[in-house]
Amino acid sequence: MLRPLMIYLSQAGWARDMFIHFAPARRAVRRFVAGETLDEALDVTRQLNAKGMGVTLNYLGEHVHTEAEARAAADAYTHIVDRAAESQLDASVSVKLSSLGLEMAEEFCYELTRGIVERGKARDIDITIDMEDSRHTDATLRIYHALHDDCQCDNVGIVIQAYLYRTEADMRALADSGARVRLCKGAYKEPPEVAFPKKRDVDDNFAALTRLFLNREAIENGAILEVATHDERMIEAAKYHARQNDIGPEAFEFQMLYGVRPRLQEQLVQEGYRMRIYVPFGSQWYPYFMRRMAENPANLWFMVVNFFRA
Numbered sequence: 001m002l003r004p005l006m007i008y009l010s011q012a013g014w015a016r017d018m019f020i021h022f023a024p025a026r027r028a029v030r031r032f033v034a035g036e037t038l039d040e041a042l043d044v045t046r047q048l049n050a051k052g053m054g055v056t057l058n059y060l061g062e063h064v065h066t067e068a069e070a071r072a073a074a075d076a077y078t079h080i081v082d083r084a085a086e087s088q089l090d091a092s093v094s095v096k097l098s099s100l101g102l103e104m105a106e107e108f109c110y111e112l113t114r115g116i117v118e119r120g121k122a123r124d125i126d127i128t129i130d131m132e133d134s135r136h137t138d139a140t141l142r143i144y145h146a147l148h149d150d151c152q153c154d155n156v157g158i159v160i161q162a163y164l165y166r167t168e169a170d171m172r173a174l175a176d177s178g179a180r181v182r183l184c185k186g187a188y189k190e191p192p193e194v195a196f197p198k199k200r201d202v203d204d205n206f207a208a209l210t211r212l213f214l215n216r217e218a219i220e221n222g223a224i225l226e227v228a229t230h231d232e233r234m235i236e237a238a239k240y241h242a243r244q245n246d247i248g249p250e251a252f253e254f255q256m257l258y259g260v261r262p263r264l265q266e267q268l269v270q271e272g273y274r275m276r277i278y279v280p281f282g283s284q285w286y287p288y289f290m291r292r293m294a295e296n297p298a299n300l301w302f303m304v305v306n307f308f309r310a
């Protein structure tokens with residue numbers, strides 16, 4: 001019941017306007033969002049690097065409506081790439097194609113994304129394309145393949161969602177082409193025609209996709225799996241599969257969201273696994289924060305406590 005409500009609220013303008021002007025809510029947000037500025041995000045990156053974790057920076061902003069807004073987002077991402085390179089921190093950059101005009105024109109979005117990825121390549125910064133709702137899956141994959149396969153931008157990776165029925169076929173093609181894939185469960189509200197409605201089926205698919213992608217042949221092709229989950233059963237399944245197949249911890253990476261299960265993040269680093277944290281920042285934090293609330297009702301309690309803290 002709560003998940004659809006929170007997803008609805010994440011998209012409702014009236015709820016956003018109420019929420020973002022409420023100081024205690026802004027305080028609660030700081031657990032999941034590094035701050036509103038790039039400097040704050042780089043400070044958080046420094047702290048996480050010191051704990052042995054990499055970072056992927058995510059500038060919060062989705063769904064632009066004009067070409068000028070999309071170009072401004074592309075400029076912002078390019079600036080982040082430059083600052084990440086200059087900082088010499090272990091930081092990659094994640095981008096959302098809806099903020100780069102995907103809903104206006106695919107070719108236009110491709111050109112903007114290519115500019116960011118090529119800048120990343122020149123400055124040795126990895127770029128990962130986030131996956132949004134299923135209306136955009138085909139176009140997002142087309143843009144990814146055009147960049148990776150045709151433009152030879154080997155610094156670009158893509159997010160894939162285990163809740164979609166189509167994902168197994170997509171993962172096979174990505175393994176063959178030596179892709180870097182960030183596998184997550186999927187955070188959007190999808191109809192049963194395109195996505196597994198039951199969480200148990202999503203979990204089973206996530207584990208099966210991990211086994212499918214994490215194999216010697218794919219690794220020799222250059223494929224890299226980023227296991228993006230906070231679910232200990234998924235993490236244990238990945239570790240077990242890697243051990244059984246003599247795949248060392250350097251061949252894949254665990255990834256989690258900033259503020260979610262920080263103790264588990266540290267524990268995996270202590271065990272010798274690679275860990276990268278998705279660090280969002282920027283003034284457009286409202287929909288991101290509400291999706292995190294939708295994922296875990298326990299966070300609602302955390303938010304309520306912050307609401308009433310002096």
Ligand SMILES: Cc1cc2nc3c(=O)[nH]c(=O)nc-3n(C[C@H](O)[C@H](O)[C@H](O)COP(=O)(O)OP(=O)(O)OC[C@H]3O[C@@H](n4cnc5c(N)ncnc54)[C@H](O)[C@@H]3O)c2cc1C
Pocket residue numbers: 129130131132159161182184185186187188228229230231232255256257260261277278291292293295296299
């Ligand atoms: C690095 C990264 C990148 C992502 N990129 C995308 C993307 O591009 N597109 C997309 O659709 N989704 C993305 N996601 C979100 C993802 O799809 C899931 O919605 C999210 O990770 C929760 O799923 P889970 O695998 O952690 O498992 P769940 O089964 O949801 O959670 C497992 C356990 O983890 C803990 N947990 C999970 N979420 C939270 C939370 N918010 N707060 C506190 N505890 C929590 C709880 O203990 C829970 O029981 C990304 C996730 C990560 C980690």
